[in-house]
Amino acid sequence: MSFFIKRMSRRTLVQTLIALPALSLFRNRPDANADHAGPSRADPDEIVEVNGWILKRSDLA
Amino acid sequence: MIFDSYEAYRAANFAPKVCILGSGPAGTTIARKLGAAGIPVVVMEAGSRDFSDESQDFYRGTTVGDFYFDLDITRLRLMGGSSNHWAGWCRVLDKQDFEPKAWAPDTGWPIRRADIEPYLPEVRDILDLPDFRPDVPISDDIRWVQLIKSPAVRFAEKFADELDKSKNIAVVLNTYATELAGDGKRVTGARLWSNGQDAGSFAADYFIVCTGGLENSRLLLWSNQRSNGGVVPNATALGRYWMEHPTFEGGDAILGNYGAFEVDAVNEAFFSPTLAAMERLRIMNFGIRLIEKPYPGVKNLIADLACTAPNMAEWMSSKLSQNLRCAAQLYVAWEQAPLASNQIELSKTDVDHAGVPRIELHWKKSELERRTLLEGLRLFGATLIEKNLGRVRIADWIGNGADYPTDEETAGHHHMGGTRMGTDVTRSVVDANCKVHGMDNLYVGGSSVFCTSGQANPTTTITALACRLGEHLSKVVFV
Numbered sequence: 190m191s192f193f194i195k196r197m198s199r200r201t202l203v204q205t206l207i208a209l210p211a212l213s214l215f216r217n218r219p220d221a222n223a224d225h226a227g228p229s230r231a232d233p234d235e236i237v238e239v240n241g242w243i244l245k246r247s248d249l250a
Numbered sequence: 251m252i253f254d255s256y257e258a259y260r261a262a263n264f265a266p267k268v269c270i271l272g273s274g275p276a277g278t279t280i281a282r283k284l285g286a287a288g289i290p291v292v293v294m295e296a297g298s299r300d301f302s303d304e305s306q307d308f309y310r311g312t313t314v315g316d317f318y319f320d321l322d323i324t325r326l327r328l329m330g331g332s333s334n335h336w337a338g339w340c341r342v343l344d345k346q347d348f349e350p351k352a353w354a355p356d357t358g359w360p361i362r363r364a365d366i367e368p369y370l371p372e373v374r375d376i377l378d379l380p381d382f383r384p385d386v387p388i389s390d391d392i393r394w395v396q397l398i399k400s401p402a403v404r405f406a407e408k409f410a411d412e413l414d415k416s417k418n419i420a421v422v423l424n425t426y427a428t429e430l431a432g433d434g435k436r437v438t439g440a441r442l443w444s445n446g447q448d449a450g451s452f453a454a455d456y457f458i459v460c461t462g463g464l465e466n467s468r469l470l471l472w473s474n475q476r477s478n479g480g481v482v483p484n485a486t487a488l489g490r491y492w493m494e495h496p497t498f499e500g501g502d503a504i505l506g507n508y509g510a511f512e513v514d515a516v517n518e519a520f521f522s523p524t525l526a527a528m529e530r531l532r533i534m535n536f537g538i539r540l541i542e543k544p545y546p547g548v549k550n551l552i553a554d555l556a557c558t559a560p561n562m563a564e565w566m567s568s569k570l571s572q573n574l575r576c577a578a579q580l581y582v583a584w585e586q587a588p589l590a591s592n593q594i595e596l597s598k599t600d601v602d603h604a605g606v607p608r609i610e611l612h613w614k615k616s617e618l619e620r621r622t623l624l625e626g627l628r629l630f631g632a633t634l635i636e637k638n639l640g641r642v643r644i645a646d647w648i649g650n651g652a653d654y655p656t657d658e659e660t661a662g663h664h665h666m667g668g669t670r671m672g673t674d675v676t677r678s679v680v681d682a683n684c685k686v687h688g689m690d691n692l693y694v695g696g697s698s699v700f701c702t703s704g705q706a707n708p709t710t711t712i713t714a715l716a717c718r719l720g721e722h723l724s725k726v727v728f729v
Contacts (some may be wrong), residue, residue: 236632239558241501241649243631243642248559 252414254298256425256444264420266292267727269440269454271427271469274331275709276695276716277460278405278413279376283720285418289727292454293419294442296426296461297328299406308426308602309465311609315592317656318494318613324663325462329423330406332462332663338402339707340379341395342370342714344535346525347585347704353532354618356491356588359701360673360682369717376713377403391527392633394511395520395537397706425449428604430457430473430692432481437692443604456727458719460695463665463708467492467594467698468609470669470679470686475596483688484675489594491670491677493586493703495662496615498655500582500627500648502543502551504566505640508575511540522705527629533622536584537705538630543577545570551577551643562641580642582626583662585703587618590677594668615654624648664708666700684719695719 233247253259268284270277273295284291297305305328311321318324326334343363350358370382383396413421426443437457442449459466467489473481474488482488511519521538528535543551548570556563569576586592592614596607624644631642647655654660672678675687680699686692695716697708704711 236635238628238644238649240554241644241646242555242558243628243635243644244559244562245635248562248641 251416251419252410252421252423254423256422256442256449259292259420259422259425262420264290264292266290266420266454267729268292268456268458268723269294269452270458270460270695271440272296272331272460272462272465272696273329273406273421274460274462274696275333275405275713277331277458278409279713279716280458280460280695280720280723281419281421282409282412283717284724284727285416287720287724288418289724289729290418291420293413293421294425294427294440294452295329295421295423297326298423299329301326301328301334308604310600310602311464311611312597312600313611313613315612315614316654317660318611319660319663321464321609321611325464325665328406329410329421330404333403333405333709335663336400336402336404336709337707338400339397340377340400340710341397341706342366342382343702343704343706343708343711344522346528347535347702347706351528353529354534354587356590356677357702360671360678366711366714366718369714369721372717373710373713376717377710378408385522387524388521388639389633389636391524391629393522393524395522395706397520400709426604427452427461427469428472428606429476430459430469430481432473432477432689432692434480434483434688436690437481446603448604456691456693456723458693458695458723459669460716463492463668463697464594464609464611466694466696467668468596468606470694471594471596472606481689481692482679482686484679486676487590487670487672488679489668490590490592491588491667491701492592492594492611492613493588493666493700494613495583495664495703495705495707496586496619496654497581497583497659497662498623499645499658500538500580500623501645502547502643503540503578503580503630503634503640504551504555504562504576505540505578505634506576506638508542508578510639521630521633523626523629531621531625531629532618533625534585534587534619535705536582536622536626538626539581539583540578541581542575543579547579548577554643555641559641580627580630581659582623583705584619584622584626585705587616588667588670588702589614589616592667662707664697664703666697666703666708669694669698670701671699672701683722684715693719693723
């Protein structure tokens with residue numbers, strides 16, 4: 190067991206373990222400085238087809 | 251004069267100049283025009299005043315290719331023809347329907363819409379129509395098209411008294427023209443069948459074939475076969491380029507203000523593409539009909555939408571809880587690309603009671619039409635978004651590329667083509683005046699002369715063309 194883990198409380202350890210799966214959300218995030226617009230910068234008026242629905246991107250959850 | 255049998259007609263010694271075969275909208279309209287011009291005309295009607303299974307049996311046939319209606323169900327063989335089951339929707343073909351389209355071979359008419367527009371006031375009187383209304387552009391891509399409703403005029407009912415009193419028109423019921431005889435320049439006579447037997451040959455100066463969008467081809471194919479090409483000398487296109495209006499439920503729409511498009515008594519609205527959109531996407535014409543969606547279907551639609559766009563679903567749900575209508579079924583009818591392979595042939599094995607081969611209809615929808623259906627719904631969906639009018643959901647079978655359903659409307663019972671109009675004798679049967687190429691005294695009336703089908707119900711255009719042909723003949727036929 191490493192030095193850091195030995196120094197962590199049991200509560201902190203459990204919270205860390207719970208949070209681990211969420212780390213994948215931060216992987217492959219678009220570069221904020223990139224030229225292309227990623228999902229976070231997509232045109233909200235763009236027309237998309239989802240499950241047969243013809244929607245505006247801003248309609249999506 | 252109306253005669254219930256050929257025998258009674260013969261006893262009257264009426265001497266017509268023109269013989270019209272068929273008393274449907276085209277035949278009756280042409281007869282009235284000629285009668286009004288003082289030209290004696292006889293109308294031979296194969297059926298009687300009333301529907302009968304025995305008469306309908308002459309219309310049985312088979313279909314090869316896509317699923318289609320039984321051929322003895324999709325039309326009527328009695329006085330007034332198929333006007334007896336007409337729903338009454340009226341609209342002239344669009345101006346763009348008459349124009350050639352680079353992306354669809356064999357489109358384009360030898361006449362323009364302007365050639366039939368002068369007859370529209372007359373058509374209004376015949377079909378008891380309110381004023382035609384101009385289309386309303388909704389976006390650069392979509393028009394709100396204005397169909398109007400006839401009280402569904404039954405030609406036999408409306409005009410029987412006038413025909414009976416006419417001195418120039420004789421309608422002969424229960425008299426079936428089984429074939430025409432010709433020498434390659436003129437029709438020399440018609441073989442008649444009456445009272446269950448051959449009734450001999452009948453002669454007139456002019457013959458007008460108005461027996462319907464399937465039967466016109468059948469009669470001419472059989473006549474040509476019997477007379478070794480003497481009735482339709484240029485027969486390459488005879489029976490070919492047959493068209494319908496395929497009609498399927500294409501999906502659903504949710505609408506912010508359903509009432510905005512309600513103008514007809516039946517609360518239906520219709521939308522079509524602009525020519526610019528058709529050119530850009532290289533698709534055919536289509537019509538999307540909005541019909542109010544029943545309550546249980548709306549709930550399912552909300553549940554479906556909630557998975558994808560919860561805010562929209564919540565809005566829709568609030569509308570529904572306020573008893574406001576907010577959803578429509580989208581029925582799509584579209585223009586078929588004219589294809590020579592969609593054709594009427596004569597059965598080699600089956601004949602009717604008079605010995606005339608029955609129809610074998612070869613009919614398939616094309617890939618271009620499938621694309622028209624999908625792109626049409628996308629265009630409509632994009633327009634609803636652009637104008638903040640609502641949202642569209644395309645039916646799964648269309649998006650998935652699955653087969654056409656066989657439990658839906660299928661088509662409009664609109665039989666077009668087979669004796670199409672044109673200038674090229676290898677690709678058409680009649681000229682711009684509906685005269686059979688190469689024949690001096692043989693004309694065709696009805697939707698079989700259509701070169702393209704557009705998306706509009708055909709009766710209005712049939713009647714306008716009949717008025718035009720009647721006027722033309724009244725100048726050609728000398729008494």
